[in-house]
Amino acid sequence: MERLHADELAADVPLVQALLRSQFPQYASWRVSRLADFGSSHVLFALDRADGSERLVIRMPRQPGGSATVHKEADWLPWVGDHLAVPTPAVVGVGEPGLGYPEAWSIMSWLHGRRADGLGGLRLAEDLAEFVSQLRATTVPAAATTDERLRWYRGDSLTTLDEDFQEAAAACRTLPIALDIDRALAVWSEAVAAAATRTAEKTWYHGDLLVENLLVDEQGELAGVLDFGGLGVGDPTIDLIVAWEALDRSARLAFWNALDVDDAQIAVSRGWALLIAFLTFPYYGATMPRRCADRLVMAQAAIEGD
Missing domain, CATH: 3.90.1200.10 (Aminoglycoside phosphotransferase (APH), C-terminal lobe)
Incomplete structure (x- = not known):
């Protein structure tokens, strides 16, 4: 994983798969892959239905304290997004810390473009x-x-x-x-x-x-x-x-x-x-x-x- 910060948190495909099995079993059979594009605040993973008919994105905070941003988006993005004509990501689910990973994380809708x-x-x-x-x-x-x-x-x-x-x-x-x-x-x-x-x-x-x-x-x-x-x-x-x-x-x-x-x-x-x-x-x-x-x-x- 690209290390951008001195306090970078470890997040990889096996961890994401295990978190999904324990917290979102409905996605346990979906395919998880690391996305080539990444941001400075989150590591991004694609979550694909097995038949390829649907894709979501998982965002894992890179640094301690990232839970605040995850919960802020979950609380306020639905309100703001409803007032915007342009598509914005929808919060599908919020995961809790677990399996050694210390922050909340999110499952978001995938936007095309x-x-x-x-x-x-x-x-x-x-x-x-x-x-x-x-x-x-x-x-x-x-x-x-x-x-x-x-x-x-x-x-x-x-x-x-x-x-x-x-x-x-x-x-x-x-x-x-x-x-x-x-x-x-x-x-x-x-x-x-x-x-x-x-x-x-x-x-x-x-x-x-x-x-x-x-x-x-x-x-x-x-x-x-x-x-x-x-x-x-x-x-x-x-x-x-x-x-x-x-x-x-x-x-x-x-x-x-x-x-x-x-x-x-x-x-x-x-x-x-x-x-x-x-x-x-x-x-x-x-x-x-x-x-x-x-x-x-x-x-x-x-x-x-x-």
Whole structure:
């Protein structure tokens, strides 16, 4: 298993099969296989009916504490997903710790589509704008306003994250990355200044709206949005970073227009794009080259700013 974290949890096919037999015997005869695609938070396994007529996906947290995300998705993804036009994963079941594995884990529905590689055009921009708009418009129940699992830094103001960015930028200077760090620092300063002028409405946000979590169909239309582990309630500006990573220039403009995004929000989104990218390069540079390549595209676009 790819080791991404110092505290990586062990999860393999025999463990998953044994957990299914003990907790979900209805799937005991289904075939379990490790998926080539993987994320930084979960190890993914395909769960296929023996006759090949149905597929589910099993997500096993990679690190201690991952149970909180599993339960958060189980509690809130059904509510949010019901308000979205684009397909999102459905929680089929939640497994408990067992057989030496210390975290909760989940069985999710399988979404069809291919990864959104390359820069998308106007149709993808329209679809993403609709997704973001619908997510923001989804009612925030009273219980969500007090659920601490829905609070994290990606729903905060950039003004609270300057020290983190400065440290990340310093680390990136030591790496062989084709980026102008000084220009990035200037863009960051402008973003923080713009963030200081804004009081954002607290809404739902995805928190990790990046190409690795987007599925498209053969026509390039949005076919699904994956991984709601970053789902939160707060300032939703973080979700605008998808424009810098997934869309070409003309499509990005269409995305801004569809969401009625002003100059201050664009400036803040550039800062978010740089922060997420600069945190990625030092940590995942040796283990997730595809992710780093995507973040490089995003960072370069955010620095250019058009």
